[in-house]
Amino acid sequence: MKMKRNIIQIDEERCNGCGQCVGACAEGAIELHNGKARLVAEKYCDGLAACLGKCPVDAIKIIERESDPFDPEAVERYLAIKKGKGRKTAENSARHITSPSSGPAVPSELPCGCPSAQVRVFSPACDHEHGSTEKTSRGSLLTHWPVQIRLVPPTAPFLKGADLLVASDCTAVACPGFHEELLKGKVVMMGCPKFDDTEEYIGRFTQIFASAGIRSITVAVMEVPCCSKMPLIVKEAMKAAGKTIPTRVVVIGTKGNIVSENALAA
Numbered sequence: 001m002k003m004k005r006n007i008i009q010i011d012e013e014r015c016n017g018c019g020q021c022v023g024a025c026a027e028g029a030i031e032l033h034n035g036k037a038r039l040v041a042e043k044y045c046d047g048l049a050a051c052l053g054k055c056p057v058d059a060i061k062i063i064e065r066e067s068d069p070f071d072p073e074a075v076e077r078y079l080a081i082k083k084g085k086g087r088k089t090a091e092n093s094a095r096h097i098t099s100p101s102s103g104p105a106v107p108s109e110l111p112c113g114c115p116s117a118q119v120r121v122f123s124p125a126c127d128h129e130h131g132s133t134e135k136t137s138r139g140s141l142l143t144h145w146p147v148q149i150r151l152v153p154p155t156a157p158f159l160k161g162a163d164l165l166v167a168s169d170c171t172a173v174a175c176p177g178f179h180e181e182l183l184k185g186k187v188v189m190m191g192c193p194k195f196d197d198t199e200e201y202i203g204r205f206t207q208i209f210a211s212a213g214i215r216s217i218t219v220a221v222m223e224v225p226c227c228s229k230m231p232l233i234v235k236e237a238m239k240a241a242g243k244t245i246p247t248r249v250v251v252i253g254t255k256g257n258i259v260s261e262n263a264l265a266a
Helices: 020-024 072-096 178-183 198-211 223-241
Strands: 003-012 030-033 035-039 059-067 161-167 185-192 218-223 248-253 257-262
Touching: 003 035, 003 178, 020 030, 161 178, 161 223, 198 223, 223 248
Parallel strands: 161 185, 161 218, 218 248
Antiparallel strands: 003 059, 030 035, 248 257
């Protein structure tokens, strides 16, 4: 039976898909779907609005309306199911690349709720935090935040029509010319194909390739076996999205030198 009570309301037009509200909701009442925050079910929302102060674009508010009553027992069961699914996904992720016919799994998108997930766009080599246009001593050519694959929402504005650099984490440390030789003029997404969820990566890239109008892709990986999955992830995501995007693979040696540079085979 429905009752009149406080419950959250999400403005999807305002929502930028940063996911900070997801991490703030202890009941798991909010998830990201197609790059937008949505209420999973009324009975999971306690109406206390811990998520309210985490939204950087004021897309969430509390309203009073007729809704299903909050059900703490249902929340407990729901969280247990989600936890179980998370373990299953982790166990199956390593097998996905060896079975392309199974198709990519679209992730449930549960990004970190910390401030580091907030989407930002800025000019390279400038300290905009303090209103200065003076170049930094490091000469950073990064133009956006976040950079981790798991944190970048498919709807991020900096992805539109971008030349994309998909880089394994270690490349930025190993390659001394990472910014000038690889990052310059590109949007970067970084991750580790060994430790992160392969299916989640494929699902996220599939969404991006299907909607963002990516112009080109550069995949930067290390000359180690665990990095070899990253080009396959990108290839599988393009196939799932029905897109053919010019892609080159740059392999970095453990001493920082570029070992090879080739087009990704169709």
